[in-house]
Amino acid sequence: MTLETWPARHRFFVEDALRVGASCRLDALAHQLAVVLRLTPGAAITLINGDGNEYLATLTALTPRAATGDIHAVRAVATDPHLHLTLYQCTLKQDKFDWVLQKGAELGVSRFVPVVSERSIVRPAAALAGKDARWRTILRETIEQCGRTRPPELAAAVALDAVGLAPGVHGFVAWEDAMEAPSLGSVIAALCAHSSTPPALALLVGPEGGLTRNEVQMLVTRGWQVVTLGRRILRAETAAIVGATIIMERCGELGVT
Numbered sequence: 001m002t003l004e005t006w007p008a009r010h011r012f013f014v015e016d017a018l019r020v021g022a023s024c025r026l027d028a029l030a031h032q033l034a035v036v037l038r039l040t041p042g043a044a045i046t047l048i049n050g051d052g053n054e055y056l057a058t059l060t061a062l063t064p065r066a067a068t069g070d071i072h073a074v075r076a077v078a079t080d081p082h083l084h085l086t087l088y089q090c091t092l093k094q095d096k097f098d099w100v101l102q103k104g105a106e107l108g109v110s111r112f113v114p115v116v117s118e119r120s121i122v123r124p125a126a127a128l129a130g131k132d133a134r135w136r137t138i139l140r141e142t143i144e145q146c147g148r149t150r151p152p153e154l155a156a157a158v159a160l161d162a163v164g165l166a167p168g169v170h171g172f173v174a175w176e177d178a179m180e181a182p183s184l185g186s187v188i189a190a191l192c193a194h195s196s197t198p199p200a201l202a203l204l205v206g207p208e209g210g211l212t213r214n215e216v217q218m219l220v221t222r223g224w225q226v227v228t229l230g231r232r233i234l235r236a237e238t239a240a241i242v243g244a245t246i247i248m249e250r251c252g253e254l255g256v257t
Helices: 027-036 094-107 125-146 184-193 213-221 236-250
Strands: 011-013 023-025 044-048 053-062 067-076 085-090 111-116 170-174 201-205 225-227
Touching: 011 125, 027 053, 027 067, 044 067, 085 094, 085 236, 094 111, 094 125, 094 236, 111 125, 170 184, 170 213, 170 236, 184 201, 184 225, 184 236, 201 236, 213 225
Parallel strands: 011 044, 085 111, 085 201, 170 201, 170 225
Antiparallel strands: 023 067, 044 053, 053 067
16 A cells, blocks of 8 residues: 555554554544544544554544544554654753754654753753653654654653763764864764764753853763854754754755655
C-alpha cells in the first residue's frame, strides 16, 4: 500500500503493542475521535506506537467515552531520525520552551533535557516537575503531526552544574559571546566527513539572559566545545532551533531518504 492509497489521514500514538488482524481499545482517544474530529464507526485512522511502523485501523465502535478499532495493514516508515541528538535547553518562559519542544521534535531531536542555569527564569529544577505531563503531551502530539513514530525522550530537569557528557557523545555549547569560536556547521561537517555513521551529539543552549562566562568555562572543562551560530545574536528559542537545524542538515537528516 503506497502513501497515495493509504486512506487514513488522522494519526495517533498509543502505548499498546499493535499487530495486523487484532482489535485494540482506543478509549483514551474516544473523546478526540468522537467529539473533536466527529469521526464515526468505519472511519480509517493511523496508529503508531514507537516500533517504526504505521498501522491502518478502522473504527468498529465509537462513543465519546469508548472506542475500538480493527488493525488491517502495517507499513514501515523512514521518518524517525538516524542521528541521536540531545538538546539541553536552559529553561525559558513557558510558551517559548513549549515552542522549542514542538519544533525540535519536528526537526528530529531525540532527547530533551531541561536545564536550570544562573539566569534561568524558572528555578530550581524541582519546580519544573509539574510541567512534565504538559511537555510529554506536546511531544506526543508533535510526532503524530510530523510523521515520526517514536516520541523523543524527555529527561528530568537538571541544574547546569550537573550536566555531563556520556562517553562517545560530542557536546556543543552555542554561546553568543564566542565570536572567535568555530561555527557549529563547520564542526559538524568535519565530524560527519570522518564517519559514515553520524555520532551521538548534544547541543546546549542558554536561557533568555544567556550563559555566564563561568558557566561556559565549567562546561568546557567537562568536554563541551564552544561554537557560534553566526554574527547575529539570536533569541534563546531561535538559537535552539537554528542549532538543531544546522546539525540535522549537516548530518543528512533533512533529506527525503
